[in-house]
Amino acid sequence: MPSQSTARDLQGNQACALGAVAAGCRFYAGYPITPSSEIAETMSVEMPRAGGVFVQMEDEIASLGAVLGASMGGAKAMTATSGPGFSLKQEHIGYGAGAEIPCVIVNVMRGGPSTGLPTRPSQGDIMQSRWGTHGDHSVIVLAPASVPEIFSETIRAFALSERLRLPVIVLYDEVIGHLVETVEIPAPGTVEVADRKWATGAAESFQPYAVTDDLVPPMARPGDGYRTHTTGLTHLESGFPTQEPECVERITRRISGKLVHHRELIESYEAAGCEDAEIVVCAIGISARAARRAVNAARAQGIKAGLFRPITLWPFPESAFKSATASARTIIVAELNAGQLVLEIERLCGGARQVESIARVDGEPIEPAEIEAKIRELSSHG
């Protein structure tokens, strides 16, 4: 085994699978779908090698069901899909959020709706990733923009999921998924593997949804002798259902409160050249790569432009965005859909800044020149 890190040329989807292995994932269940299939393909090789389990399930719904079950059995577990399969998984994402079951769900976005454009890129699931399942629910969505970042964010997805006991979604577009870049793979055993908070202490007084200081209840590890109960019904600290209004509110607020309480741990972003920027471009994935070049080109022409890239897409890094855009007059939101992220940015700006949208829906990625032209246009109008 190498004792040092090794540089490897990896496709984005391979990097995702290898990131999961490094993070300690030992159960994968999925149903292959373009453009995510290489994740399943790589996991089918890596899981048996690592002593884990790979299951090709009958469909996407069952895949996440198996992942939730494996997680409750104590394994770090993951599934991967694309937009149509992600829609099918939504009911189980809600179950995972409500029953607080750690798991990682990867969505490699393609053109939609429905079968759409299987091999073409899209960023059309920005809102589905946040609001796809029903009811108020807590979910974390990470949006890497390069192959090395897919590797590191998949590791972070497991850490957050295990630590905070909730489903974490890794969301990226087909371009990044199929791109090949060089990734520095840490030596085996050097990645810190996050372990979930297991129940300790007296079995008699154990409550599977106990309120703790960090709002994350310890879980019963199967075989440790704790009595536990899991249900999709809104439940008390004991795990059993309740409809008592004050109990329902207490439970609901605790679960959503986890994201607020651990905001610093969850939030991640890149802000480049924003300090004095008049125009800030906000984008994720391949659109953010185009935006970076456009912003650099604009800077070279003397235009004060900056880039804000949420790496944690949801919960959106609100305060970081507000500080990064403090001097900005205009925000340009570049995305591969008819206008989704722009809605969040308009909400955050509250009418105080001009918000412009570059929304591309022809199955092609946004090119740097498109963003650069928009920056120049808005700059000269200043």
Added chain:
Amino acid sequence: MENFEIRFGGSGGQGLQLSARLLADALIREGRKVARSQSYEPTSRGGLSRADLVVAAKRIDYPLITALDVLVLLDQLPVAVSMPLLRPGALVIADARRAGEIPEGDHDLHLLPLSESALALGNERATNIVALGVLAGLGEVCEHDTLETVIRDGVPPRFLDLNLRAFAKGVELGEAGGPGR
């Protein structure tokens, strides 16, 4: 060239992705950053296929091609879609037999017997490696020795001899500079 963009274009099954991977490996060994992307049609052979590399000395911001410095054409199929992407003065290497109709323009065209040379060596499928040899022979993209090393390391043993001969033939064509425009 330190920072550049290159496309291998042709028809599915011509080994374009392999050429791009070998060149990328060689460039990375020379210390460059490389982003590789690809596009092909849902057929196992035939149909437009392309493999693109964005090469930089430092960090790559946008990983897809926007203006090509080098275009390698092994078939007529990708010609129409790729010509508008050429940077003025770009290097174009085309197979005289299968990509013989290249429009006039501000580019440095080398129309060479790539597939004919591979056929003469006994296997047309080595055309992609002849093309890599031409790149090494022209000497603008990558060092000869690095490319030869990655071919030795990256090609199945039973095809190594054929590929090394194809590479050497390409180098010879490249060093001769071809008939030019």
